[in-house]
Structures are given as structure tokens and as C-alpha cells.
Amino acid sequence: MKQWIYGRNTVRELIKNHKASQVFIVRNTNDDLIKLCKDNHVKMRIGEKKEMISLVGNVAHQGVACETEGYDYATIEEILSSVPKGKQPCLLMLDGLEDPHNLGAILRTCDAVGVDGVIIGKKRSVSLNATVAKVSTGAIDHVKVAQVTNLTRTLDALKKQGFWAVACENENSQDYRQVDYNMPLVLVIGSEGFGISRLLKSHCDLNVVLPMVGHVTSLNASVATAVLLYQVYNSRHPL
Numbered sequence: 001m002k003q004w005i006y007g008r009n010t011v012r013e014l015i016k017n018h019k020a021s022q023v024f025i026v027r028n029t030n031d032d033l034i035k036l037c038k039d040n041h042v043k044m045r046i047g048e049k050k051e052m053i054s055l056v057g058n059v060a061h062q063g064v065a066c067e068t069e070g071y072d073y074a075t076i077e078e079i080l081s082s083v084p085k086g087k088q089p090c091l092l093m094l095d096g097l098e099d100p101h102n103l104g105a106i107l108r109t110c111d112a113v114g115v116d117g118v119i120i121g122k123k124r125s126v127s128l129n130a131t132v133a134k135v136s137t138g139a140i141d142h143v144k145v146a147q148v149t150n151l152t153r154t155l156d157a158l159k160k161q162g163f164w165a166v167a168c169e170n171e172n173s174q175d176y177r178q179v180d181y182n183m184p185l186v187l188v189i190g191s192e193g194f195g196i197s198r199l200l201k202s203h204c205d206l207n208v209v210l211p212m213v214g215h216v217t218s219l220n221a222s223v224a225t226a227v228l229l230y231q232v233y234n235s236r237h238p239l
Contacts, residue, residue: 001072002067005066005068005130008031008063008064009138011023011066011139012140014141015033018040022066023037023066024044024067026048026061027048027049029064038182049063071133073146074147076117076157076158080116080161082117088183090113091187092106092110093154093189094118094119095121095125095190096187096190097195097221098125099221100131102192103126109230110139111143113233114233115144117144118144118145120148159205165203166205167207168210169204169209170207174206174207174209175178176210176231179208181236185232192221
């Protein structure tokens with residue numbers, strides 16, 4: 001189903017990847033996307049801001065929006081088959097994440113550190129949408145996302161293929177800096193309000209915690225994910 005995606009960087013990636021059916025640009029927006037549309041033979045409309053609001057709502061659209069077929073989900077098999085030969089695979093599993101801004105920021109980090117794929121649930125979880133695309137600044141087009149019915153069964157299937165499951169969890173945990181992440185890895189992150197479900201947590205191999213010495217007792221999900229993913233990167237690519 002077609003949908004309107006907004007934001008300059010996101011629209012630019014859609015045009016470059018030949019996923020834009022048409023682009024709408026607010027009049028008097030001085031944007032290189034006009035030339036990019038012409039160079040890629042993409043249909044373009046220039047109109048008023050009120051027309052943009054009717055397409056995407058009253059959001060931070062940056063004066064550009066693009067109609068696209070929407071974002072397809074990958075299968076677990078497609079993610080695994082795309083892992084480069086000789087690379088230790090790194091997957092991210094998100095349990096009950098509901099904020100599209102968090103998912104967009106997480107996809108941006110995943111692209112930066114070379115995560116092979118992200119796994120989300122079909123129920124009680126944010127899906128790929130315009131807000132996720134905007135916040136990801138184009139990373140949504142480069143990071144494979146699988147949407148599965150049962151996270152626990154999916155995790156068990158991956159463990160049978162040699163993956164280790166590491167949960168970001170306070171109970172029975174060790175400092176995240178103590179772990180050598182140079183192994184086939186599934187990093188499990190819980191929801192903003194409830195953390196990782198008890199059942200999924202019980203199927204993880206290791207629990208890690210981010211030490212905190214201030215008054216706040218938790219970090220935003222996307223921030224915690226970024227810290228952990230960069231530690232994985234550091235473990236695998238030491239200076």
C-alpha cells in the first residue's frame with residue numbers, strides 16, 4: 001500500500017533507490033531534490049504548505065514528501081543469507097518497542113555499526129512507518145527488518161544455529177564491558193516501559209547492564225541500544 005514519507009534525507013534515499021513514485025515539494029523550498037528528481041525522472045509536484053499538511057499531517061516535513069509503496073519486511077532467512085562471508089553476524093531483537101522515534105534512531109545506529117538485521121514482533125510493537133523513516137534519515141532503506149509472530153520461538157531457532165542471546169537486563173547481569181561480543185550475536189532490548197518480557201528473558205544466555213551513577217535509573221531505549229551496539233563494534237574492531 002502506498003504511503004507518503006517525509007523528510008529531506010529520507011526522500012533523497014528513496015529517490016536514489018528508485019522507490020519514489022512521486023515527490024511533493026513546498027513552493028519556495030530551495031532544495032537540491034528538484035534536480036535529483038529531474039535526474040532520476042521522478043514525477044514531481046510543487047505546491048503550498050497546506051497541501052503538504054493534507055498529505056503527511058502537521059509534522060516536521062522539511063518541505064518535502066514522497067509517495068512510495070511503503071517498506072517491505074525481510075524474512076529471517078533473507079537477513080541471514082545477506083551476512084557477508086566471514087563476518088560474525090549481529091542481530092538486534094526489539095521486544096515491545098512502541099515509540100517510532102526510538103525505532104528510527106535505532107535503525108540509524110544499526111546502519112552506522114553494520115548490524116545485519118533487526119527483529120520486531122507483530123503485536124504490541126511499532127511497525128515501519130513514515131515517522132520511523134524520517135527519524136532514521138534514510139537508514140530504513142539499508143537495514144533489513146523482520147517482523148515475526150513469536151519472538152521467543154525465533155530466538156530459539158537462532159540459538160540452534162549457533163547464536164548467543166544477550167539481553168539488556170538488570171537482574172543477574174554483568175557489566176556490558178565485560179563481555180566479548182565476538183560471536184554470532186542476538187542483542188535483545190526491551191520496551192520503553194516494561195523491559196524484556198519474562199518468557200523471552202528466560203531464553204537469553206547472558207544479561208548485561210549499563211552502569212549508572214546518577215539519579216536517573218534508566219536510559220532511553222535508543223540510547224541504551226546505541227551504547228551496547230558500539231561496545232559490540234569495539235569488541236569486534238579493537239584499536
